[in-house]
Amino acid sequence: xxTAGWRRDWGRRLVVALPFLWLGLFFLVPLLIVGKISLSxxxxxxxxxxxLFEIADGALVQVRASLANFALxxxxxxxxxxxxQSLTIAGLSTLACLLIGYPMALGIARARPERRSILLLLxxxxxxxxxxxxxxxxxxxLKDEGLLxxxxxxxxxxxxxxxxxxxxxxxxxxxxxxxxxFMVLPLxxxxxxxxxxxxxxxxxxxxxxxxxxxxxxxxxxxxxIVAGSMLVFVPAVGEYVIPDLLGGGDxxxxxxxxxxxxxxxxxxxxxxxxxxxxxxxxALPMALFHHLQGRLEGDGGA
Amino acid sequence: xxxxxxxxxxxxxxxxxASTAVAGIDLTIxxxxxxxxxxxxxxxxxxxxxxxxxxxxxxxxxxxxxxxDMTGVPPYERPVNMMFQSYALFPHMSVADNVAFGxxxxxxxxxxxxxRVAEALDLVRMGDFGRRRPHQLSxxxxxxxxxxxxxxxxPKVLLLDEPLSAxxxxxxxxxxxxxxxxxxxxxxxxxxxxxxxxxxxxxSSRIAVMDHGRILQVGRPHEVYEYPANxxxxxxxxxxxxxxxxxxxxxxxxxxxxxxxxxxxxxxxxPGPATVMxxxxxxxxxxxxxxxxVNVLSGTVAEIAYLGDVSIYHVRLASGALxxxxxxxxxHSAEPGLTWDDRVFLSWHPANAVVLR
Numbered sequence: 001x002x003t004a005g006w007r008r009d010w011g012r013r014l015v016v017a018l019p020f021l022w023l024g025l026f027f028l029v030p031l032l033i034v035g036k037i038s039l040s041x042x043x044x045x046x047x048x049x050x051x052l053f054e055i056a057d058g059a060l061v062q063v064r065a066s067l068a069n070f071a072l073x074x075x076x077x078x079x080x081x082x083x084x085q086s087l088t089i090a091g092l093s094t095l096a097c098l099l100i101g102y103p104m105a106l107g108i109a110r111a112r113p114e115r116r117s118i119l120l121l122l123x124x125x126x127x128x129x130x131x132x133x134x135x136x137x138x139x140x141x142l143k144d145e146g147l148l149x150x151x152x153x154x155x156x157x158x159x160x161x162x163x164x165x166x167x168x169x170x171x172x173x174x175x176x177x178x179x180x181x182f183m184v185l186p187l188x189x190x191x192x193x194x195x196x197x198x199x200x201x202x203x204x205x206x207x208x209x210x211x212x213x214x215x216x217x218x219x220x221x222x223x224x225i226v227a228g229s230m231l232v233f234v235p236a237v238g239e240y241v242i243p244d245l246l247g248g249g250d251x252x253x254x255x256x257x258x259x260x261x262x263x264x265x266x267x268x269x270x271x272x273x274x275x276x277x278x279x280x281x282x283a284l285p286m287a288l289f290h291h292l293q294g295r296l297e298g299d300g301g302a
Numbered sequence: 303x304x305x306x307x308x309x310x311x312x313x314x315x316x317x318x319x320a321s322t323a324v325a326g327i328d329l330t331i332x333x334x335x336x337x338x339x340x341x342x343x344x345x346x347x348x349x350x351x352x353x354x355x356x357x358x359x360x361x362x363x364x365x366x367x368x369x370x371d372m373t374g375v376p377p378y379e380r381p382v383n384m385m386f387q388s389y390a391l392f393p394h395m396s397v398a399d400n401v402a403f404g405x406x407x408x409x410x411x412x413x414x415x416x417x418r419v420a421e422a423l424d425l426v427r428m429g430d431f432g433r434r435r436p437h438q439l440s441x442x443x444x445x446x447x448x449x450x451x452x453x454x455x456x457p458k459v460l461l462l463d464e465p466l467s468a469x470x471x472x473x474x475x476x477x478x479x480x481x482x483x484x485x486x487x488x489x490x491x492x493x494x495x496x497x498x499x500x501x502x503x504x505x506s507s508r509i510a511v512m513d514h515g516r517i518l519q520v521g522r523p524h525e526v527y528e529y530p531a532n533x534x535x536x537x538x539x540x541x542x543x544x545x546x547x548x549x550x551x552x553x554x555x556x557x558x559x560x561x562x563x564x565x566x567x568x569x570x571x572x573p574g575p576a577t578v579m580x581x582x583x584x585x586x587x588x589x590x591x592x593x594x595x596v597n598v599l600s601g602t603v604a605e606i607a608y609l610g611d612v613s614i615y616h617v618r619l620a621s622g623a624l625x626x627x628x629x630x631x632x633x634h635s636a637e638p639g640l641t642w643d644d645r646v647f648l649s650w651h652p653a654n655a656v657v658l659r
Contacts, residue, residue: 200357201390203377205404205455215403219394 031279038272039065049268069273079274082257083281089168089243089253090236093175097183097232098225100176105187105224106217109194120188123181135174135245142170142246166248174242179235183228190224191217223293230289234282254278307369308333308459308491309354314363316349316515323349325515326363331459331508336485336492338502341512342538347495350512351461354493355384368458378407383452384461387468389444391436397423397447398432404455422454423447425484442473449481453488460485462494466501478504499539503527511535527581533658536579541614543585543625545578549657556657560621566596568652577658584654585627587615587646595649601625603644617646 040049041064054062073079108119126134141147142165149161164170194217202212240255247253254274262271309331316324324346331337339347352358353365356377365372368381383404391400398419405415423429426446436444445465452460465481466474482505485492496502502509503523510520511534519531530536533544545565547558551573555564558578565578591598604624605616608631615627627648640646 195388195390197386197388197390198392200355200377201384201386201392202403203357204355204382204384205451206378206407207403208376208378211407216392 034272034275037268038069038276039067040269041066041068042267042269044266047268048266069269070277072270073273073277078252079257082252082254083278085252086237086239086254089171089175089251090233090239093172093179093236094183094229094233096172096176097180098229101180101183101187101228102225104180105184105191108184108188109191116192120185123184126181131178132241134178135241138170138174138177138246139165142173165246168247168251170246170248171243171251171253174246175236175239178242179232182231182235186227186231187221187224190221190227194220226289226292230286234286237282238278306333307331308335308367309493310366311350312364312366314350314353314360314365316346316353316358317361322515324353324360327515327517329510329517329520331491331493333491334489336482336505336507337494338506338509339493339495339512340499340502340509340539341497343497345512346515347497347512348463351384351463351493351495354459355382355461356380381458382461383455383457383459384463385448385452385465387464389436389448389468391444391447391451393436395435396432397428397434397436397439400436400447401432401451401454404451408455418454422450425453425487426450441468441470442477445469445477449484453484453490456488457490459491459493462492464496465494466496467498474501481505503539511538513538529656530579530658533577533579536656536658541582541626543580543582544658545580547576547578549573549576560623561599561619565655566652567655567657569657571657574659578655579658580650580655582614582626582628583612584650585625585648586650587617587627587629587640587648589640589644589646591647592649596652597655598647598649599625600645600647603640603642603646606640606642615640615646617648 036052037049040052042048043050050064052063052065053060054064104123108116108123111119139146143149144161144163144165146165148164149158152158153161164173198216198220199212202216203209207215237253238255239253240259243251243253243256244259247256258271258274258278261267261274265271307330309329311327311329314324314327315322327350339350341347349358353360354367354372356372356375359374370381372380392403395403401419401422402415405418410418419432420429423432426449428443428446428450431439431443431447436447439447445468449465462481466477469477478501481492494502494505506523508520508522509526510517511526512518513534519526519535521529526535527539530539530542536542536544545556545558545561547556547561547565549556549567549571550564551571553570556567556576556578557564567578586592586595591600599617599619601617601619603615604618607614607616610631612628612630615629617625617627619625625648
């Protein structure tokens with residue numbers, strides 16, 4: 001019995017340890033490397049940064065770490081501006097996803113069971129083609145002589161083409177389109193669990209449908225709202241492809257700024273510092289999310 | 303009906319696609335009654351209750367509550383409240399907020415809400431639990447909160463959907479009396495749906511026995527038990543022995559299929575096929591043939607079910623039919639007197655049998 005228990009313990013530990021090992025190797029180690037580069041100084045050469053530790057005759061001679069790259073982020077309006085623009089675009093896109101996604105999720109959750117799987121399939125259908133191709137398709141739709149303008153001109157709703165591509169509007173459209181499924185799915189998961197008798201009870205006690213929605217459906221789907229919002233907000237902040245392809249020259253989001261510093265300026269340390277700062281800036285909302293979720297689950301649990 | 307009607311149903315029908323859940327029901331429930339809809343699952347009793355609450359609309363027919371026609375009136379505007387089988391307490395609200403919910407919807411002023419919520423919780427002996435969440439309560443406590451949440455609105459009619467089915471047996475028996483006491487105290491009309499005949503018998507002032515979307519009999523508990531209108535009611539409520547056969551007419555009694563002599567039945571009945579029903583506890587059982595008794599059958603004890611307070615004897619007649627007879631275990635003695643394969647005589651007074659057509 002003891003050996004069996006011992007073996008089971010180790011088996012269990014192994015199963016838990018493997019994914020952690022994987023994450024450690026391929027997630028934490030690169031992150032540490034980025035962290036290390038962010039503290040180095042830039043130089044021209046390969047690699048394009050000074051070594052952090054100077055080693056001579058097998059002994060550590062000097063540690064050269066500087067926070068200059070981080071200081072640079074705050075000195076340059078460009079980065080601070082990109083940070084706030086990223087937060088604004090991600091925040092408003094999240095709100096738009098919530099406003100569009102909530103009725104969708106509610107509709108799916110209240111559809112007849114045999115229809116639900118088809119509707120859910122339609123939500124995730126776009127994932128079957130490449131994300132990049134879909135963003136390019138939006139260029140085709142939104143450009144001056146694109147599908148949207150052709151349609152609106154054809155219907156006589158406008159006299160001259162709307163300029164959407166290469167503006168913030170196109171970025172919003174692209175982000176809301178791309179991330180909508182990440183909002184709909186967790187919302188659906190929490191709405192589908194909702195006991196329909198609770199809504200009947202609310203109606204029975206005198207609440208018309210809209211008040212029942214506010215008093216029962218909305219608070220009980222809060223975990224889904226929080227989860228969906230985080231799934232949209234966090235990646236949207238760091239979004240690079242959409243602002244690059246659909247956005248204009250004045251749309252500067254953090255992901256794009258990072259790419260410019262890294263690839264065009266070849267300033268690896270500054271780019272790394274930017275990446276670390278972004279991570280820190282996102283860790284805050286994430287921590288808040290976990291706190292909220294923990295509280296909501298603690299409350300709602302039966 | 304001496305009392306004014308709390309609920310009046312006129313030719314109420316409900317069809318779901320091709321199937322008929324409720325097939326034309328006329329029913330009047332008086333004010334202050336404790337009325338039960340009793341029947342097996344799928345008999346339409348819950349659909350009927352949900353139509354009273356307004357969650358389903360009748361396909362045809364009319365429902366009036368307190369004299370007002372309810373056609374097209376949504377649930378949130380009906381003067382009824384429903385206690386759900388699952389209780390349907392709001393999990394994100396405290397007990398007090400659950401009870402206050404209905405009053406808030408009606409725009410009752412805040413101090414009055416607080417007073418009435420406290421009153422309602424005291425009535426169900428949950429006064430100290432106002433701040434708890436539903437998931438912190440036991441099943442019995444949740445049931446009482448659900449009751450308080452309905453009562454606090456002082457509805458014209460309280461609808462109860464299998465209110466005790468989630469409780470264990472001991473608690474259920476206690477709660478039966480508690481519910482009746484509360485109903486008498488508040489004077490609200492209760493309409494309860496149940497599949498448990500014992501529950502319906504103990505609690506109700508009147509019972510409607512339903513099957514296949516129809517009401518088969520409406521009456522006070524002892525009426526439906528002692529004078530069932532048909533074989534289904536007799537069989538569904540309690541246990542019954544049936545002797546199919548023919549009424550001979552002209553005082554000739556009743557020729558039961560498979561029995562030697564005719565049975566004596568009371569009353570002057572028109573001749574024709576019928577069934578005589580006798581409850582097991584109405585049978586007198588003994589080793590000797592009772593002198594001067596009518597309706598005497600003999601057989602052997604095939605099975606004895608000892609239930610503690612009573613024993614049920616399964617007696618096999620010469621015809622092969624099984625007859626159930628109940629005998630109270632009046633004495634302590636471990637020896638029941640009768641045992642397997644004993645030859646016994648059963649008899650009953652004609653007044654204690656019912657002739658079903």
